[in-house]
Amino acid sequence: MPESIVEIKKELDDRIGEPVLIKAQAxxxxxxxHHGVLSKTYPAIFVVHLNDGNGAPDRISYSYTDLLTHNISLAFGEEED
Incomplete structure (x- = not known):
């Protein structure tokens, strides 16, 4: 992942609509x-629509700071383990 919030947002803007695997510290x-699809980006957050099927909320949002501080990690499509 890039090393500034502006770079992170730009990279996520280019990946809207792609499947994503999210690993978050709990x-x-x-x-x-969580498995889902990156749906929207906003100035301070991004939204992922989930398809976990485990009764969790339909969507979840994270801030770009979460990525910058490594509280979450994202893997898109073929990058998923």
Missing amino acids: GRKRVAT
């Missing part, structure tokens, strides 16, 4: 994993 030694 507490001590816990990681939440």
